[in-house]
Amino acid sequence: MSSDLTARARIRDAAILLFAERGIDGATIRDIAQAADVSSGLLRHHFGSKEGLRDACDEWALSELTKIGGQFTEFNTLDGLTPRIQLLQRYLIRSTMDGSPTGAAMFDRMLEYGHQWLATTDLKVADPEAFVAVVAVMKMSLFTMRDLMSRALGSDVTEPATWGRMLQATLDLFSQPLITEEQAAQARAALDRLSAGEEAS
Amino acid sequence: MSSDLTARARIRDAAILLFAERGIDGATIRDIAQAADVSSGLLRHHFGSKEGLRDACDEWALSELTKIGGQFTEFNTLDGLTPRIQLLQRYLIRSTMDGSPTGAAMFDRMLEYGHQWLATTDLKVADPEAFVAVVAVMKMSLFTMRDLMSRALGSDVTEPATWGRMLQATLDLFSQPLITEEQAAQARAALDRLSAGEEAS
DNA sequence: TAGCTTACTACACGTCTGTGTAGCGGAAAG
DNA sequence: CTTTCCGCTACACAGACGTGTAGTAAGCTA
Incomplete structure (x- = not known):
């Protein structure tokens, strides 16, 4: 389907897919090499090492996402995500959680945008x-927990329709308070009690 | 520190810690065997295989959490979590994300409680x-993204004080709407447009 | 044509992993 | 005392992994 690409590009795409998935x-x-239909040696030839490949994927995913539009770091809009962008996001977040510095930089930028928004x-x-x-972490979780979400919704969230259900739900979630003032006050009191007891010890 | 436990228990504890971490x-x-200060053969002797060990950890974590109180599946209270319970939660969620059936069962129970709460x-x-x-996924994300959270807050979230900051923030998040009615309406419109365009295709 | 770089493959090496096997020592049962 | 079981260790095995090396074919430059 994408075999009209350079071998290098095919490797990169396959890597992003498999890295995101596994x-x-x-x-x-x-x-990865098999998925890209090349020898594993060629992968090494182009990217030097596995970490080199991962770095290249990080950089490429980040540049693609920023090119398409800064919206992936934007704070409140979750709409307009094509499956492709979804994949890039999912990859980058996964890479971040596995200790990528590029991902950490992205996360910092998310935080920065978050403060601006706030x-x-x-x-x-x-x-x-x-x-x-x-908020940033919860937003990312929609990508991280993809399998669990799909399981709960009974259909793959990569499906635009299912993805839409998820967005709708987050909208419902963010447009109204989930707990009443009394519940909040009660929880706050419990929290104060907790921190007080901790100071005492 | 916990060397007065059975070797079997030490292995289990070490496994939960390392599984949750890595x-x-x-x-x-x-x-795991080294962390429990036993030979790797003993681990195999007690648990049969790595998957056997994981199953045992799943079961134990689940039973411990339900024993202490059902609050881990409860929906709205995030308070009163000792570091120990935090670890068990983190382990179970990690195991869930790596495809554990026990974890999936826990997730289902979370959904069930969620419906009751709703x-x-x-x-x-x-x-x-x-x-x-x-909501369930976002709640879990506070455990999954522990490293990222710690990085953003500048101190380990296992620290009760830092954990308290997080709980406080979730409280602020859940007790008020994040977006205005206009913004919500606008987003809803965008979402409708999206699903309409998709039906057309 | 000759020389050099580049895309690409095949294959071997060392390491790490989960697993399998053999055996040791002590305690309990006869 | 002997037998048997159980907790426990040491060690070997096969496979998978990332990496390294050698080599081939094609295209470019002179």
């Missing part, structure tokens, strides 16, 4: 740093 | 199934 350690050089709202937030981090 | 595939039998609220939700799944 994790960095889970995908072997040989599997400044435009009038939300009451006790700890902006923690708040932004939590 | 993933199922990432933690080797030899590493019924007690008066939230406006278009797609309860998707909604509950999204």
